[in-house]
Amino acid sequence: MKGDLDTIQIEVTTQCNLKCPGCLRTARAERGLWADRHMSAANFARLLDHLPPVRVGILNGTGEPMLNPEIAEIVGLARASGKFQGLTFNTNALARGVRAYQAVAKAGLSFLSVSVDSLDPQVARVVRTGTKTEKLVERLVQLAKTLPIPITITTVVSRDNRHELAETLAKLDGLGRFTVFLTEQSDVEILDGLPSKGRSLDARERAQLAVWIEKLRPQMPNLELILTQPVNTGGVRCPAPFRHPFVDVEGFLTPCCTLTDAHHYGRVSLLDLDLVAALALPRVKAWCDAYAEREPAACAGCQHRQRD
Numbered sequence: 001m002k003g004d005l006d007t008i009q010i011e012v013t014t015q016c017n018l019k020c021p022g023c024l025r026t027a028r029a030e031r032g033l034w035a036d037r038h039m040s041a042a043n044f045a046r047l048l049d050h051l052p053p054v055r056v057g058i059l060n061g062t063g064e065p066m067l068n069p070e071i072a073e074i075v076g077l078a079r080a081s082g083k084f085q086g087l088t089f090n091t092n093a094l095a096r097g098v099r100a101y102q103a104v105a106k107a108g109l110s111f112l113s114v115s116v117d118s119l120d121p122q123v124a125r126v127v128r129t130g131t132k133t134e135k136l137v138e139r140l141v142q143l144a145k146t147l148p149i150p151i152t153i154t155t156v157v158s159r160d161n162r163h164e165l166a167e168t169l170a171k172l173d174g175l176g177r178f179t180v181f182l183t184e185q186s187d188v189e190i191l192d193g194l195p196s197k198g199r200s201l202d203a204r205e206r207a208q209l210a211v212w213i214e215k216l217r218p219q220m221p222n223l224e225l226i227l228t229q230p231v232n233t234g235g236v237r238c239p240a241p242f243r244h245p246f247v248d249v250e251g252f253l254t255p256c257c258t259l260t261d262a263h264h265y266g267r268v269s270l271l272d273l274d275l276v277a278a279l280a281l282p283r284v285k286a287w288c289d290a291y292a293e294r295e296p297a298a299c300a301g302c303q304h305r306q307r308d
């Protein structure tokens with residue numbers, strides 16, 4: 001795995017200002033299984049010392065990165081380390097004022113990814129609970145106008161917003177030029193071994209989404225629409241544990257942005273150990289070998305899981 005890392009995702013906070021029902025944070029908070037924490041800039045600096053060069057650093061996990069009071073310092077440290085070609089994070093764009101976003105751009109963020117699942121107030125209330133869509137539109141326009149870095153859009157598609165998707169994309173198309181990454185909703189209940197709430201797309205809906213997007217493309221001249229998941233993977237296993245590791249808010253290494261619990265690798269802290277050495281630990285190698293043999297049960301809820 002050494003030298004092959006494409007991205008590393010680092011969870012700089014687990015706090016959030018929204019309560020999206022599809023999010024792991026909301027689901028676990030409802031069961032009393034969530035703690036809001038920030039990664040300090042001091043711990044982030046320790047962690048940085050233990051990372052090899054990685055193409056892109058993604059500075060969010062499950063939580064709103066702009067709520068970390070040291071986020072600009074953290075971005076500045078990451079940039080100054082010279083370890084990343086690109087630095088980014090996802091944001092709901094509503095957590096702080098425009099000036100705070102300007103500060104992270106100035107500190108060295110390469111591009112900002114804004115999450116927009118719907119610009120319809122009623123649908124947004126269901127899928128991005130706490131979002132005021134008028135404010136989100138205003139914010140997108142302000143950020144696009146004032147930030148010196150590109151803004152991309154991430155749109156999570158589920159049964160709750162797929163029928164309204166074309167309208168939201170048309171509104172975005174009217175706001176400016178954006179690349180929109182459309183990604184399926186992972187089923188966070190299944191990830192936690194609970195019965196599914198049935199909001200994620202099934203195989204038929206996934207195929208239909210791909211057809212809709214093809215049809216919509218010519219009607220959205222300002223948008224580059226990118227489906228991040230293929231309709232099927234041809235039986236190929238997701239490479240994330242070998243290419244896209246995750247570090248949780250306490251600095252523990254985990255396999256990927258879906259399997260974000262420290263127990264998978266037996267609580268290996270990158271505050272104390274180099275990433276390359278951590279990946280060579282017997283218990284980490286054993287997990288990866290088992291993964292290569294067979295997809296673990298937790299992957300069943302993930303949007304990136306193997307599909308024949």
Ligand SMILES: C[S@@+](CC[C@H](N)C(=O)[O-])C[C@H]1O[C@@H](n2cnc3c(N)ncnc32)[C@H](O)[C@@H]1O
Pocket residue numbers: 016020022023024060061062063064065090091092114115154155156183184185186187188303
């Ligand atoms: C967990 S959020 C953290 C960053 C920020 N709070 C935000 O919402 O953009 C990161 C991304 O994951 C997406 N996301 C949340 N729950 C998801 C799920 N169950 N499946 C797929 N993506 C999800 C969000 O929409 C967002 O684009």
Ligand code: SF4
Pocket residue numbers: 016017018019020023024025026062063064092128
């Ligand atoms: S804004 Fe992001 S972190 Fe917050 S609840 Fe929604 S998806 Fe989760």
